[in-house]
Amino acid sequence: MSRLSTDQLSLSYGSRPIVQGLNLRVPDGLITALVGANGSGKSTILKSMARILTPAQGGVYLDGKLIHRQPTKEVAKNLAILPQNPTSPEGLTVRELVSFGRYPHQKGFGILSAEDNRMIEWAIEATGMTMFRDRPVDHLSGGQRQRAWIAMALAQGTEMLLLDEPTTFLDMAHQVEVMLLLEKLNKEQKRTIVMVVHDLNHAARFAQHLVALKNGTVLYEGHPEVVMTSQMLRDVFNIDADIIPDPRTGAPLCLPYGLAEEPAGSAASIGEPATADYRDERVQAMA
Known part of the structure; x- marks a missing residue:
């Protein structure tokens, strides 16, 4: 199908x-x-x-x-898309970046719901970024940044x-790190x-x-x-x-x-x- x-x-x-x-x-x-x-x-x-x-x-x-x-x-x-070489505003934390993935589900003034927060934390954990959740994205290594962007895409809750x-x-x-993560997402979810x-x-x-x-x-x-x-x-x-x-x-x-x-x-x-x-x-x- x-x-x-x-x-x-x-x-x-x-x-x-x-x-x-x-x-x-x-x-x-x-x-x-x-x-x-x-x-x-x-x-x-x-x-x-x-x-x-x-x-x-x-x-x-x-x-x-x-x-x-x-x-x-x-x-x-x-569906969620991760473009080539995405960039984020300076100083934006991993959690703030991942929260953008909930935009399609938000209503009114964009206040995060309990479900939004649950999905954000799940996406951060699923990508192994828990210890970096409050760290600025621009302070991360290349592989860590890419995982943060993938977490944002995951937070959209798309199949x-x-x-x-x-x-x-x-x-x-870092290439292998990212590819193994994608393989895990495909096999487990x-x-x-x-x-x-x-x-x-x-x-x-x-x-x-x-x-x-x-x-x-x-x-x-x-x-x-x-x-x-x-x-x-x-x-x-x-x-x-x-x-x-x-x-x-x-x-x-x-x-x-x-x-x-x-x-x-x-x-x-x-x-x-x-x-x-x-x-x-x-x-x-x-x-």
Whole structure:
């Protein structure tokens, strides 16, 4: 099933088309990773799904209704988005930041209710930020700040989280810290998570559904074990790489060696979406 989907979605910046005729269904209760080269349309699609960017044609559907025709607060009660590199006012504490997540549920003068306070404290605890709750956000490390922003998104009480490159500019330890948190939220609370990811090995390890994009078109889609192939890396990223199983998790592990020597000639490389059968045939051929 899919509560969030697109139908013939076309997006552009001014007169420049970015995405054309996109049909995409986000699987409920899974982590979906959008991957692709810079300029492939990943962040643009995410913004449209969150109703930040208005489609040129087609639409985004939430529970079967066009999301851009739904009231802002109603959308915010169903999905939360964490944009890339969010910033907060200087001196704002973690708890104050997290409390902003309750805005869609507030009435009147925005006074926090008992339920608001319960959700705020729950989100702070769920993200491991209890000991930092009264600390200014700008005094935290990169990983701690990112967890605070995720806590704010959690405080909205939504079943869906959309995250645009949640590990950007974080060191390796903080990247793993954030990804493990998202994995925990998905496994323990069945949160549907859609994230734009640059690190393909993070995408393959933590996501159960992978969408590989090129020029605003889905070339490959499915479970990482099916999608993460040498051919996909050639078609989508134009790189020469081997795929081996992760020695601990068994997830596909990408070992890049350089740029592909010549453009790929498969159907997917010229914009034809690979079907499930087509992907399976490729995996079998490579075995």
